[in-house]
Each structure stands twice: as C-alpha cells, then as structure tokens.
Amino acid sequence: MSLARVHNFSVSLDGFGTGEGLSLEAPFGHAGHRLHEWMFATRWGRSELLGQPGGSAGIDDALARKSTPGIGAEIMGAGKFGPPGWHEDPEWKGWWGPNPPFHTPTFILTHHRRPSIEMGGGTTFHFIDASPTDTLETARKAAGDQDVRIGGGPTMVRDFVTAGLVDHMHIVVVPILLGRGVRVWDGLEGLETGYDVETVSSPSGVTHVTFSRAAV
Amino acid sequence: MSLARVHNFSVSLDGFGTGEGLSLEAPFGHAGHRLHEWMFATRWGRSELLGQPGGSAGIDDALARKSTPGIGAEIMGAGKFGPPGWHEDPEWKGWWGPNPPFHTPTFILTHHRRPSIEMGGGTTFHFIDASPTDTLETARKAAGDQDVRIGGGPTMVRDFVTAGLVDHMHIVVVPILLGRGVRVWDGLEGLETGYDVETVSSPSGVTHVTFSRAAV
Structure with a gap:
C-alpha cells in the first residue's frame, strides 16, 4: 500500500x-531559520541539504532521515515552491538550485499551471491544480508502488490531513x-x-x- | 527572593x-479531564488530589510535586474558582470541598469582591480586583518570604506572563x-x-x- x-x-x-512576511530573502518570514535549525544540525541535514560533513547522529538525525526511503513522489504547496508571486517569473525553478533534494516527481499545487521542469538528480517539477484527493492519486501513479511525501507548507499539510489522506505525520515542535504566521493545527x-x-x-x-494510523 | x-x-x-463550554458539570468544557489525566495518574496526584494510593513515580510525578514546596500563596483567575456565574451564588466556595489543595492564602481575581472565606487545611480564599502587578505584591506579602503560585486558568497565566511577572513556568503539552477553547500562547x-x-x-x-528565568 502506498502511504x-x-x-x-x-x-x-x-x-x-511558518512565520509572517514571506519573501525571496525570508522564505519563512520572521521565523527565519529557527524552525529548522534542529534539522541542519543533524548529520543527514548537513550531508543532504548543505553538502557539508559533520552533524549530530542521535534521535534528530534518525527521525530526519526517515523522510527519504520509500518515497516515490512529493506534493508541495505553492508557498513552499517559491516566494509570493513566483508564478509571475517564468524562470523561477524553486529555491533549491539545479539539483533539488527531492529526487522524484514533485507536484506543486498551484492555480498557475506551467510546463513541467526537469531538474538534476531525478527531480521533475509538475504543476497541478486539483483537489488533495485527485493530486494524491496523480502523485501515487507517478510514485509507482512507493509512498508520497506531503511536503508542506502548513496550509497544504492541514488540507491533506483534513481530507483524511495522511497516513503518517512526523511533526517537530x-x-x-x-506569535504570528500560518497555523498548522486549526480545524x-x-x-x-x-x-x-x-x-x-x-x-x-x-x-x-x-x-501514525493505527491500521498502517 | 520570592518567585x-x-x-x-x-x-x-x-x-x-481549557476547552469550550465551561459549566458546573464540565469545569474544562469539552476538554473534559483529558488535559489532566497525566497528573491524576501520578503518585502525587492520586495522594494529594484524589486521596487514593498508587500512581506513577517517574518523571510526571517528580515534576508534578514541584508545585508545592516553597509556595506561600496562590493567585487564580475567576474562571478557575468556579463555573461561569459563580459570583451570583453567595454560597459558592470553589470546586474543592472543605479542604482545598492550596493550604495557603489564595487570591481569586474577580470584579465581584466578597468577604474572605477561611477553609480547612490552611486555605483562605481572598477576592481581589487589581492588576497583575498589584495582586502579586499583595500575594507576596501574604506569602511571607515564600513564592507565589500563578494558578491559572490560561487567561490569567497569559496576563501575568505578558506583564513579565512569571519567573518559572512548567507547561505540560x-x-x-x-480545536477550541482558551489559547495560552496568544501574544x-x-x-x-x-x-x-x-x-x-x-x-x-x-x-x-x-x-525559567536565566537570572533565577
């Protein structure tokens, strides 16, 4: 079963x-990097996200690296793909440079569709305007028998959870x-x-x- | 120094x-007892709050029983003392029966003042209508050199924290x-x-x- x-x-x-005031210079707004410092301090985060050696090898690392195995596709919200207004820039290809850390088909939920973009390292960006259920079905097909990562941000995570689609959810408090920004837990x-x-x-x-779902 | x-x-x-829909039958509204089950499962909670033997003796118990030593007075919000409208009942003396678990002078923040009530076990209820700063000063005098417990509910905790008055805060997530009720963290x-x-x-x-305050 694909989760x-x-x-x-x-x-x-x-x-x-995420914080308030998202922009090209501040992808998480006034939150800065504070929500993700724990991840960049792990051996996995340093290696996979920063291309650097070192990092912690304990519980944060163990849980962080569970994000990759078995994943055959990702779905992300428009707000994760770029700063507000990225759809007005035909050259925008995400924050991550030529080799994004996804390495699978990656579906971006947006009302502004555009042709797919093949990046390095196995990542292809697809732009899709559909319901959570239909988007997940599309991503599952692209993932073969593998799982689909629900990539964020908070609004799309909440939408997918509300729709009852999420089987496994690892949250880091x-x-x-x-004080302000986008809430995850509402509703x-x-x-x-x-x-x-x-x-x-x-x-x-x-x-x-x-x-994790009791049945999974 | 009194904390x-x-x-x-x-x-x-x-x-x-706390939840939504507080009443005499539901002191925490739709939250029921779910926020406090952890505490009633400890050896301290069973002994001090339920008068029963048994209970856990690990980390929950150790932290729960830190609530008593060194405390010389408590301040609580009106919403902790009784259900909505308790001030209209001249006989209302709190939820806790003749021997409340405070055992010190206990100040209830309310716009509806009434004469103090001496209960069993060292608890005296005083009714006070003052700012957080002035109330804390009053409670400190009553506490002698000891500390003052900021007893809740969430609105008064937030008010005292916002006023910069809280030196030590143990929160249990x-x-x-x-989904609904009174938020602690706003602002x-x-x-x-x-x-x-x-x-x-x-x-x-x-x-x-x-x-805990760095200076404390």
Whole structure:
C-alpha cells in the first residue's frame, strides 16, 4: 500500500508552521531559520541539504532521515515552491538550485499551471491544480508502488490531513513562540483519535510527535 | 527572593489551556479531564488530589510535586474558582470541598469582591480586583518570604506572563487537539528569549516544557 507521509514538519510551540512576511530573502518570514535549525544540525541535514560533513547522529538525525526511503513522489504547496508571486517569473525553478533534494516527481499545487521542469538528480517539477484527493492519486501513479511525501507548507499539510489522506505525520515542535504566521493545527479537533501518537523530546530541545494510523 | 511560579499547567498540542463550554458539570468544557489525566495518574496526584494510593513515580510525578514546596500563596483567575456565574451564588466556595489543595492564602481575581472565606487545611480564599502587578505584591506579602503560585486558568497565566511577572513556568503539552477553547500562547511572541527552556517528554505521552528565568 502506498502511504501519504509528512516528515520533518516543524512547528513552533504556539503552532505556527511558518512565520509572517514571506519573501525571496525570508522564505519563512520572521521565523527565519529557527524552525529548522534542529534539522541542519543533524548529520543527514548537513550531508543532504548543505553538502557539508559533520552533524549530530542521535534521535534528530534518525527521525530526519526517515523522510527519504520509500518515497516515490512529493506534493508541495505553492508557498513552499517559491516566494509570493513566483508564478509571475517564468524562470523561477524553486529555491533549491539545479539539483533539488527531492529526487522524484514533485507536484506543486498551484492555480498557475506551467510546463513541467526537469531538474538534476531525478527531480521533475509538475504543476497541478486539483483537489488533495485527485493530486494524491496523480502523485501515487507517478510514485509507482512507493509512498508520497506531503511536503508542506502548513496550509497544504492541514488540507491533506483534513481530507483524511495522511497516513503518517512526523511533526517537530520547536520551543519558540512565533506569535504570528500560518497555523498548522486549526480545524483539526480530535485528530489524535485516528492515529497512534508517540512523543519524544531530543537533547536539542525539540520534541518529535509522530502520528501514525493505527491500521498502517 | 520570592518567585512567581506556574506549575502543572496543561495545554493541548494546539495550545488550548481549557476547552469550550465551561459549566458546573464540565469545569474544562469539552476538554473534559483529558488535559489532566497525566497528573491524576501520578503518585502525587492520586495522594494529594484524589486521596487514593498508587500512581506513577517517574518523571510526571517528580515534576508534578514541584508545585508545592516553597509556595506561600496562590493567585487564580475567576474562571478557575468556579463555573461561569459563580459570583451570583453567595454560597459558592470553589470546586474543592472543605479542604482545598492550596493550604495557603489564595487570591481569586474577580470584579465581584466578597468577604474572605477561611477553609480547612490552611486555605483562605481572598477576592481581589487589581492588576497583575498589584495582586502579586499583595500575594507576596501574604506569602511571607515564600513564592507565589500563578494558578491559572490560561487567561490569567497569559496576563501575568505578558506583564513579565512569571519567573518559572512548567507547561505540560498533552498530545491532543482540542480545536477550541482558551489559547495560552496568544501574544507571547519571543517569550523564550527571556528564559532558559528545557523540554522533556514522558512515557505517559505528555511533554514537559519548563521556562525559567536565566537570572533565577
């Protein structure tokens, strides 16, 4: 069975998945890099995302690197692909340079469709304007028998969770208060009843919360 | 130095300190007892709050019982003292029966003042209508040289934190999504910068987050 999985999705203690004032210079707005420092400090993050040696090799690393195996496609929201207004730039190809860290077909949810873009390292960006259910079906076909990563940002994660499509969700609570931005948890009352929930804190200060469907 | 301390203050993963629809039958509204199950499962909670034997003796218990030593007075919000409208009942003396678990002078913030009530076990309820700063000063005098517990609910905790009065804050994040109720974290952007923050999860599933002032 092909699962829909959320990994390494960081939120502040007050529930914001990104800050306010997103721009080309500030992809996470006033949150800066604070939500993701834990990930860039891991051996996996340094190697895969920064191309650097070193990094921690404990619990943060172990959970971070679960994001890759078994994934055959990613779906992301328009807000993850670029700063507000990226669709007005025909040359925009994402934040990640010529070799994005996805290495699979990657579907961008947007009302502004454009031709697919083949990048290096196995990533192809497809632009799709469809419901969560239909988008997941399309991504599953592209993934073969493998799983689909639900890549964020917070609005699209919430939309997919609300639609009951997410089988596994790894949330990382960072002990900072952002105060403003985009909330992840709105409208998800009682979500825990459909999942097994496991919580573990790390010496880095973050807390990993994993929701997995009881049946999976 | 007399500190102002918050202990055992439970919030849902989406940041609600109490539910919606508070009443005599449902002191925490639709949240029911879910925010506090962790506490009633500890040896301290069973002994001090339920008068029963047994209970867990690990991390939840250790942190829960830090709430008592050194406390010389408590301040609580009107919403903790009784259900909505309790001030219209001249006989209302709180939820806790003749021997409330405070055992100190206990100040209830309310616009509806009434004469103090001496209860069993060392608890005296005083009714006060003043700012957080003035109330804390009054409570400190009553506490002698001891600390003052900031007892909740969420609105008064937020008010005292916002006023910069809280020296130590032990928050317990329960991995449920309440979806509605009273939020604790609103308006507290950047709070962590004034505190040392330590996070530890428990086998019970809750996560303890402790804010302590660097200078304390």
